[in-house]
Amino acid sequence: MDNVKAKKQVFDFSLLKRVFSFAAPYKRYFYLSMFLTVMLALLSPVRPYLIQLTVDKYITNQWAQMLVIITIVQIVMLLLETAVRFFFSFLTNWLGQSVIKDLRVAVYRKVTRLNLAYFDKTPIGTLTTRTINDIEAINDIFSEGIISIVADLLMILAILGVMVYEDWRLTLISLSPFPVLILATWWFKESVNKSFHRVRNAVAALNAFVQEHITGMVVVQAFSAENREFGKFRTINKDHRKANIDAIFAYSVFFPVVEIILAISLGLMVWWGANKVLNYEVTQGVMIAFIMYLNMLFRPLRILADKFNTLQMGMVASERVFKVLDSDEHIADHGTHTAAGMRGEISFDHVWFGYKEDRFVLKDITFHATQGQTIALVGHTGSGKTTIISILNRLYEIQKGRIMIDNIPLQDYKLAELRSRVGVVLQDVFLFSGSVIDNITLRNPAISREQVEHAAKLIGVHDFILRLPGGYDYQVMERGSTLSLGQRQLISFIRALLYNPAILILDEATSSVDTESEMLIQHAIDKLIAGRTAIVIAHRLSTISKADQIIVLDKGEIKEIGNHEALMKQEGYYYKLYTMQFQKAGAVING
Known part of the structure; x- marks a missing residue:
């Protein structure tokens, strides 16, 4: 099915038209490249014809002066053709690179606006392939594809026209092996x-596998799974190798076959033409010109089939890229309200949500938080705590119910403004390659170094940063691997404070850090939530006893709501969770 689909793309003119629409800003250069295409076609038969003229008229008649003149003309024509070919090659490649630059920007902009549901089901390596490898293949549509094919076809037509004009019988004899060439070209x-289609799929699989396993190398090594995962890699790599070898085999067969057919054509032309020369029916100049014509004719024919495949692969790649561009899996941003004066009053009104339409993770969630309150979410793993904080800043869209901030539905806010006022500090903090200050400001030029240092001092993290080699200029490795969990969280706290959110979402994670970091984190949390509405996912129930409301979740449903004292008196879900946690803590201490 994939191959059938790939074949259709060559004739999908609507897809080809869409690819060329990205060349619209460069249409002058496109028209210029087409003009150069016509020039190449017209210039290609000129030199053989001049040589024919030289042999038949000036050498035969011993016109020495004209020999000098026509030699100069041939040199000029050669230089002209070389210059035109250079500009044609440079221009088509320049056009292709300009188009894929714009296309890559469009794809990356689209990727950054897709909702998280898209990334949940699409491997990162696949998206990397779409953004880099597939877009690079689209460049070939311009540099080696349609424009180059048109140039070759026009040149072939021009040469055939001159050959038929010179001697149609000699032309027919010379081209009699062509049916074999057509069959060989079709097979190739x-x-x-x-093979190329399999190579593309194998490249995508390799990218996805390598990216995923390098990212998760800690898990691979921790569970001694290197050999098993290496075995999977070898299988994928073997498929990639076989697909490439199949393509190499086709090349190895096709090009020698073309050379043999060319030799046969030349042999037939010499055999038939020599008799005609002896009988003065064909001139020597025509024979010499025909040898050149045949070589010039077979030169594009050798690579024309390859160019069609290049065009076809570019079309397949463009279809994949446009699937990303056409994806409607994004959060609609039709809101008109700004969030500048957001107070932070939150209302969940009978909210239902599922990552898949028919499987609800949250079921009829209703609660209200007034400005400045701290709401704690507790419950077993999978109860829906993280999902609640994910839908509050519209990382996902809910299926039923309504979420409001300051009595305004979330959908009525401008998306960027909403997210700028809802700060998120997650348990698994993601840091980018770069300096500490770049990770804090996210390279926002509006945030000065003085503001960063002031925020760090305010939550008591300034001294910790200065202890790092280079301080604020310390280079953080990918994903923050050179920093501890606690250090990464402290950096994310400064980031949240600098953006001054009205609502703070906090995935509290002091259970996996050392005592010093825990004290710093707890101090930072107290500073962060002061005067703000905060939603805290509690991992240690002992840290949320001061929360204004505690929401107890189980399997996506709210089981209890109240403060610590009221829930303990009820001796329900919260009481059991709290008691169970302290019993476990006591067992660990006694053990």
Whole structure:
């Protein structure tokens, strides 16, 4: 099915038209490249014809002066053709690079606006392939594809026209092996097309596998799974190798076959033409010109089938890229309200949500938080705590119910403004490669170094940062691997404070850090939530006893709501969770 689909793309003119729509800003250069295409076609038969003229007229008649003149003309024509070919090659490649630059920007902009549901089901390596490898293949549509194919076809037509005009019988004799060439070209095209399609799929699989396993190398090594995962890698890599070898085999067969057919054509032309020369029916100049014509004719024919495959692969790649661009899996941003004066009053009104439409993770969630309150979410793993904080800043869209901030539905806020006023500090803090200050400001030029240092001092983290080699300029490795969990969290606290959110979402994670970091984190939390509405996912129930409301979740449903004292008196879900946690803590201490 994939191969059938790939074949259709060559004739999908609507897809080709869409690819060329990205060349609209460069249409002058496109028209210029087409003009150069016509010039190449017209210039290609000129030199053989001049040589024919030289042999038949000036050498035969011993016109020495004209020999000098026509030699100069041939040199000028050669230089002209070389210059035109250079500008044609440079221009088509420049056009292709300009188009894929714009296309890559469009794809990356689209990727940054897709909702998280898209990333939940799409491997990161696949998106990397779409953004880099597939877009690079689209460049070939311009540099080696449609424009180059048109140039070759026009040149072939021009040469054939001159050959027929000079001697149609000699032309027919010379081209009699062409049916064999057509069959060989068709076989080559089909074989390479299948192989290239498999290569593309194998590259995507390799990218996805390598990216995922390098990112998760800690898990692979921790569970001694290196050999098992290496075995999977070898299988994928073997498929990639076989697909490439199949393509190499097709090339290895096709090009020698073309050379043999060319030799046969030349042999037939010499055999038939020599008799005609002896009988003065064909001139020597025509014979010499025909040898050049045949070589010039076979030169584009050798690579024309390959160019069709390149075009076809570019079309397949463009279809994949446009699938990303056409994806409607994004959060609609039709809101008109700004969030500048947001107070932070939160209302969940009978909210239902599922990552899949028919599987609800949250069921009829209703609660209200007034400005400045601290709401704690507790419950077993999978109860829906993280999902609640994910839908509050519209990382996902709910299916039923309504969420409001300051009595305004979330959908009525401008998305960027909403998220700028809802600060998120997650348990698993993601840091980018770069300095500490770049990770704090996210390279926002509006935030000065003085503001960063002031925020760090305010929550008591300034001294910790200065102890790092280079302080605020300390280079953080990818994902913050050179920093501890506690250090990464402290950096994320400064980031949240700098953006001054009205609502703070906090995935509290002091259970996995050392005592010093825990004290710093707890101090930072107290500073962060002061005067703000805060929603805290509690991992240690002992840290939320001061929360204004505690929401107890189980399997996506709210079981209890109240403060610590009221819930303990009820001796319900919260009481059991709290008691169970302290019993476990006591067992660990006694053990």
